[in-house]
Amino acid sequence: MLSLRSIVMKSVGGAVSFTIVGVFIAACTATPPSEERPLKQATVEELTVLLRQREAAVNTMKGLFSAKVRGGIIPISTRVEGAVYYRRPDSMRLRGFTTIGSELFEFVQADGRFTLRLPTMGRVLSGNPSDMSEMGKFARPFQLSVWAMGGVLGTGSIAMNETANLSEDGERYRLDVSGPSLNGTQVMLRRLWFDRQTLLVVKEDRLTDTGDVDATIQYEDFRAVGEVPGGSIAGEGRLLRPFKISLEDGQGQASVQVTFHELIPNGTLKPSELGQG
Numbered sequence: 001m002l003s004l005r006s007i008v009m010k011s012v013g014g015a016v017s018f019t020i021v022g023v024f025i026a027a028c029t030a031t032p033p034s035e036e037r038p039l040k041q042a043t044v045e046e047l048t049v050l051l052r053q054r055e056a057a058v059n060t061m062k063g064l065f066s067a068k069v070r071g072g073i074i075p076i077s078t079r080v081e082g083a084v085y086y087r088r089p090d091s092m093r094l095r096g097f098t099t100i101g102s103e104l105f106e107f108v109q110a111d112g113r114f115t116l117r118l119p120t121m122g123r124v125l126s127g128n129p130s131d132m133s134e135m136g137k138f139a140r141p142f143q144l145s146v147w148a149m150g151g152v153l154g155t156g157s158i159a160m161n162e163t164a165n166l167s168e169d170g171e172r173y174r175l176d177v178s179g180p181s182l183n184g185t186q187v188m189l190r191r192l193w194f195d196r197q198t199l200l201v202v203k204e205d206r207l208t209d210t211g212d213v214d215a216t217i218q219y220e221d222f223r224a225v226g227e228v229p230g231g232s233i234a235g236e237g238r239l240l241r242p243f244k245i246s247l248e249d250g251q252g253q254a255s256v257q258v259t260f261h262e263l264i265p266n267g268t269l270k271p272s273e274l275g276q277g
Contacts, residue, residue, distance in 0.1 A: 039196040044166040047175055048158050050199060055154040057226075057239055061086040062273065063152070063263040067096075071141050071254025080104060085273045086153050090129075093275045094145065107142060108275040115275075116142065144215060144247045144256045147206065151219050152241050152263065156204065162189065171196050172203075181209045198222075200240065213250040220244040226265045239265060 042050075067080040080096040094107040106117040109129055116125040116138065125138070129146070150156050158164055162179035173194040181187045188211060193203040204217040219242035226239035243260045 037197045039171060040199055042166075042173065042194075042199060044164050044175065047166065047173065047194060047199070048164060051154075051157040051201075054239075055157040057265075058086075058154050059088050059266050060269050061153055061263065061265050062267065062269065064261045066259050066261065067145070068257040069141055069255070071249070084149055084152075085269055085275075086149070087269055087274060091274050091276075092146075092149065092153075093273065094149070106275065107145075109146070110274070110276065140249060140254045141256060144249065144254060145258075147215065147217060148245045148247055148256055148258045151201075151204070151217060151245050152260065154241075156190070156192075156201070169193065173199075183209070185209075187211065200242075208250070215247055215249045218246040220246075225263045241265075 062085045063083070065082050065084065067082060069078045069080060079099060081099060081101075082094060082096045084095075085093040090112070091110040092108075094105075096104040096106075098104060103119055105119075106115075108115045108117075112128065114127060114129050118124070118138075158177055159179065162177055164178070165176045167174050167176070173196055175192040175194065176188055177190040177192065178186060178188045181189075187209055188207055190207060191205040192201050194200065195202045200219070200222055202219050204219070206214040206217070208214045221242060221244040222240045223243050224238035225241050227237065241260075241263055243263070245256075245258045247256045247258075249255070
């Protein structure tokens with residue numbers, strides 16, 4: 001028959017053994033701290049080439065997205081389900097629908113012109129993509145939407161008549177892009193922030209001719225959607241694109257948040273998908 005002392009000793013011994021085993025298991029299963037990737041080094045010339053490579057990697061693109069809009073992109077619901085179709089160099093078609101599938105708008109851009117069709121209002125507007133003033137109250141939200149799509153299509157590369165200056169901004173590079181304005185003077189047009197671990201563009205400021213912030217764009221949730229022919233200076237073998245893009249205009253009067261559900265690069269597009277023919 002066990003004495004009270006022996007029962008206590010056995011209990012204490014079992015507890016100690018259990019504690020030791022528990023600590024051992026925890027030590028074995030604990031996730032080791034992840035090492036931070038080193039910051040990459042790049043010159044302004046290398047980043048300029050990288051932007052052009054990413055743009056050249058996409059000849060066509062089609063995708064499905066959801067958008068949350070503030071500022072009157074359409075005169076009804078602020079939630080839009082949409083589809084985008086693109087073919088280099090500047091053919092693009094955006095279609096927007098309600099959550100139950102009714103068509104809200106169709107925006108077609110090609111050959112230096114745009115056409116906006118609003119079936120719910122029975123209106124059709126057209127003009128030059130560089131000056132959307134003819135669209136009235138619809139101009140601002142659609143301009144933001146076009147810029148959002150540019151972040152996915154890679155159309156924000158530095159043009160031959162533009163120049164860039166590079167600076168370090170914490171764990172990011174900042175590329176200040178200057179070029180001719182609408183009145184012909186040389187002004188700063190954009191600021192691009194690159195994550196120095198990936199060299200992906202994670203933020204962009206679009207500037208007015210006076211240097212004020214016209215719109216701020218955030219790029220997040222990068223995913224692989226295809227292969228990069230020949231790779232790049234960043235060692236990329238995959239074509240990475242942001243699946244979440246948030247835009248806010250400089251006055252805080254309009255915003256667009258786009259979440260992509262599917263992106264298919266470099267497939268065959270029918271003329272009808274681009275709103276042609």
